[in-house]
Amino acid sequence: MSEQPSMAEQTFADDEQQLVVRLSDDTLAYIPAPGPGVRGWQCKLDQIGWTSARVTSRGIQEVNLHNRQGRVAVTLMPFSGIERFYHSLLRHLVRQTFFGPVRESLPDQIPALERALWLCAQTEESDGAWQVIQIERDGAVVATERGLMLMPTRDHELERIPWRHLAAFREVSYGDLFGVRFYLVDRFLEVGLPELKPELRDYCSRRMNGMLEEHGQLPTFQIPGVRARDPELLMEFPRELTALRDLGALTPEEEVLAYARGIDNTGSDMELVLTTARLIRRDLISEGAFTGERMPETTPVDALPRFRREEGLIRAGTISLQTDTDLHPEMAPRFLEGYRMLLSDTLSPFSPDENPQRELCAIPIRILPGRDPFNLESSPAAV
Numbered sequence: 315m316s317e318q319p320s321m322a323e324q325t326f327a328d329d330e331q332q333l334v335v336r337l338s339d340d341t342l343a344y345i346p347a348p349g350p351g352v353r354g355w356q357c358k359l360d361q362i363g364w365t366s367a368r369v370t371s372r373g374i375q376e377v378n379l380h381n382r383q384g385r386v387a388v389t390l391m392p393f394s395g396i397e398r399f400y401h402s403l404l405r406h407l408v409r410q411t412f413f414g415p416v417r418e419s420l421p422d423q424i425p426a427l428e429r430a431l432w433l434c435a436q437t438e439e440s441d442g443a444w445q446v447i448q449i450e451r452d453g454a455v456v457a458t459e460r461g462l463m464l465m466p467t468r469d470h471e472l473e474r475i476p477w478r479h480l481a482a483f484r485e486v487s488y489g490d491l492f493g494v495r496f497y498l499v500d501r502f503l504e505v506g507l508p509e510l511k512p513e514l515r516d517y518c519s520r521r522m523n524g525m526l527e528e529h530g531q532l533p534t535f536q537i538p539g540v541r542a543r544d545p546e547l548l549m550e551f552p553r554e555l556t557a558l559r560d561l562g563a564l565t566p567e568e569e570v571l572a573y574a575r576g577i578d579n580t581g582s583d584m585e586l587v588l589t590t591a592r593l594i595r596r597d598l599i600s601e602g603a604f605t606g607e608r609m610p611e612t613t614p615v616d617a618l619p620r621f622r623r624e625e626g627l628i629r630a631g632t633i634s635l636q637t638d639t640d641l642h643p644e645m646a647p648r649f650l651e652g653y654r655m656l657l658s659d660t661l662s663p664f665s666p667d668e669n670p671q672r673e674l675c676a677i678p679i680r681i682l683p684g685r686d687p688f689n690l691e692s693s694p695a696a697v
Contacts, residue, residue, distance in 0.1 A: 324402055328393040335390075335399055337406060344390070355388070359406060362387075364431040367424070373397060382435060400424065407431055416447040416456075419513070425468075429454050433463060436472050446514045452506025455494070457517050462496065466505045473503050477521045481533040482549065485509050495552075497535040502552050542570040543655065554585060563587075563594055563610045572652020574645035588652050591615060615656065 326335040332347030343356035363382040368375045377390040377400050390396070404427040408420055412434055420430055426449040433456055437444070442459025454465040461476040481497040486504070493504040510518070526532055535549055539559050542548050548555065551573045558564045568591040575585045575598070583598040587610075596610035 324399075326393070326395045326399045328395065331393055333393050335393070337399070337402060339406070339409075342403065344388075357388075360410070362407060363435040365400075365404065365407070365428060367400060367428070374400060377403075380435070384435070404428065404431070410434075412437075413444070416444050419447060421449055425451070429465060432470060433465060433472070437463070441474070446517045448507060448511050448514050450507050453493075455505055455507065455510075455514060457514060457521075462518070464496065464503055464505050466503060468506075475503070477525055478529070479533060480518075480522060480525075481535040483510075483518060484549070497549060499533045500536055500538050502535065539566050540564055540570065541566060541568070544571075547573055555587075558587060558594065558596070558610070561609065563596070563612070564589065565591075567591070571655050572649040574649040575642055576645075586649065588649065588656060589615075590656065 456463040464473040568589040572588040587594040
């Protein structure tokens with residue numbers, strides 16, 4: 315069962331309870347003092363699928379040994395030295411041959427070892443051997459021969475991504491929150507990791523490069539029911555755009571051109587979304603998430619500042635998009651580029667020799683803070 319050198323047998327005794335627990339390389343024995351209705355037991359370590367412990371401020375209150383099917387086969391109640399016993403048991407269990415390729419990278423903390431054993435119990439033959447593992451406080455990722463096994467949170471939930479279905483991956487953050495996002499064709503999964511460790515990042519990149527060489531292309535991430543002119547918008551803001559779609563604020567007929575968040579003059583978090591049909595403004599009433607149910611305010615694009623053509627010239631001055639939302643500095647430039655993209659759509663009727671794009675780039679665009687949420691104005695002037 316084990317590739318490692320044998321470990322000496324350990325004995326954990328509780329004199330008060332007259333209890334002895336013995337742990338060897340392949341066997342666990344529970345030996346209570348003889349008495350009416352009291353029975354001891356022993357089991358082979360390879361019969362244990364995974365373990366869990368109930369921990370309170372007073373320490374470990376019980377240890378559950380689960381069989382391969384997940385059922386709790388045995389529960390150990392507190393005894394003197396149970397913390398030391400449980401840690402030793404976990405280290406014995408991860409000495410199995412199965413963990414060979416990743417054993418050196420396993421953390422030594424009890425919660426991490428519990429998750430490693432749970433993931434091992436969920437592994438199927440079709441997953442292939444483990445290659446790289448990363449286990450953190452709020453999530454875990456295992457790279458196998460056939461794909462990724464994701465444990466997005468601390469909960470016992472598993473997601474699988476075959477290598478051929480992986481479109482991309484990246485590290486993301488929302489203020490104090492962080493995670494690693496994995497993209498498939500029509501959905502994305504986030505795992506509570508601060509970042510991918512280099513070995514895991516490199517292994518994922520190599521496998522994706524192999525898929526690209528073999529198939530000529532990788533899958534393209536999309537959000538069903540949402541179109542964006544720049545696919546990067548879908549990858550950067552999938553939560554936000556999905557929430558707007560679910561509220562009915564986005565339709566398949568319009569394209570998303572830009573997205574930004576900011577704070578209004580009351581201190582509320584806001585978001586602005588520019589599409590080919592309208593400007594959308596929404597109060598993010600759910601802190602740290604994008605699931606507020608308040609319907610967004612919208613302004614049709616026809617009401618936004620535009621260009622006009624007089625005597626062969628495009629006439630406009632500084633175009634001011636005035637809003638009560640102070641956009642986050644890192645988002646404002648890209649939002650303005652999206653607005654410039656919208657303005658460029660109005661130039662499509664012009665003939666190529668008029669070169670409207672050159673003139674368009676010379677028109678300054680700015681967003682001004684103000685109390686009126688949609689005071690949109692344009693000051694005409696020759697360009």
